[in-house]
Amino acid sequence: MSGFAALLTRDLRLAFRHGGDVANVVAFFALAVILFPFGVGPDPDLLARIAAGVLWVTALLAALLSLERLFDADFQDGSLEALSLMPVPLEIQVLAKCVAHWLTTGLPLTIIAPLLALVLHFDAAGYPALVAALLLGTPVLSLIGAIGAALTLGARRAGVLLSLLVLPLYIPVLIFGVAASEAAALGLESRPHLLLLAALLAGSLALAPWAAAAALRQALE
């Protein structure tokens, strides 16, 4: 457990040293969302209708931005190889990386999402469900993204390839996340959708570290 904590602290420290990353993600999210009223017009009803979708899609894209670099720096300078030889299993290391990624992308996104929802005239009734859905969904984005990042390590055009691999797998998260947020905004039941998101989270917690670790081992051979 202390190995996990040590890795997590290391990854977090690295993330914050390149302080840019958290700010990048948050700034992209905010700017992208703010562009929509300019693009589709200021009509509050229209904005309220597309609010959930806009917030989720931009959160998704923002999470995607920093995925490329998840394992890249460690891979390039050889520390990934050193880490793989540690007694801590590679799967746990991947989990630590995912947690660090979520803390620097998903969590900040979830925190500022309600503010941006204001800008889009998102119905007040939907806020709790929106935050709950993002809390459940953004870790899934980090976990699935880790699989993609590990698979594309050292590939040609890794960025495009990563998006091609990861975005289809993100679609279920997007669908249920938006459904949960919109249901609540319309006064309907959001629990079924939230439960499905929770199931996705449980599933990816089980599957993603294994798959990403397998991919990392291939990259290191």
Add this chain to the structure above:
Amino acid sequence: MAQFFAMGGYARFVWPAYGVAVIVLVGLLAHSVIGYRRAQRALDAEERR
């Protein structure tokens, strides 16, 4: 005959559907056969050297 091609009014959906299937599957077949013949020829040429 005309009745057959008209497909009860759904002709513009049914025939393109069959068309897509034919084009894709025959295309796959053609691509596979051509690739195979090309590889065969190249290997024969190399083995003769």
Add this chain to the structure above:
Amino acid sequence: MQRFANPARFMRLSAALLPWCSVAAAVLIAIGLFGALFVAPPDYQQGEAVKIMYVHVPSAWLASLVYAVMAVASAVALIWRHPLAHIAAESAAPIGAGFTFVCLASGSLWGEPMWGTWWVWDARLTSVLVLFFLYLGFIALANAFDDRTRGSRAAAILAIVGVVNLPIIKFSVDWWNTLHQKASVFRMGGPTIAGSMLWPLLVMAAGFLFLFAVLLMLRMRTALLRAKLRALRFGT
């Protein structure tokens, strides 16, 4: 050259099987098409539009089946390091992508007159679209590395990860109230579809299955010939 011992066996086997499978595919598809277009009755509700089913459903079945084959081959490749397994998976991928495309296109053409829309984001359609992207991702990943082996292994992992999509495709119409109709052939309690419509459907599916076998064997033979060519040229 003992690396090619197993491939040699495959080459002999496929050389023997190809003519028979080709004939089977041609005959079955011909009979299936004849049955679908000339013999099978129009549907009580859908009229002649139901004829799209004879292309849409078999390609849907093959789309999932080929992916399963691809995933199993990938697992074999990663666990037992069998070189033929990677070749099998990579040969199957474009075939599966083709069937999935036919399924999506024919489905869309069927949906417009029947549902009034070319596309809807229900569970069945979305998961088949994800399947299509998984095929494309697999092909792209396998070709994305200078070291071909690394590409093959990475793609194999992706194939296995994507297997979770298959039960979703199959059971999505049961788990959710979707626009797409529920299972009427592969279900507990047997098919609910009329016999006069079922037989051309099954014949077409069998024809597609043999077509898949033909295409797979052709592409695997091509890959093995190319590997042999590379070995001769670069003396591996």
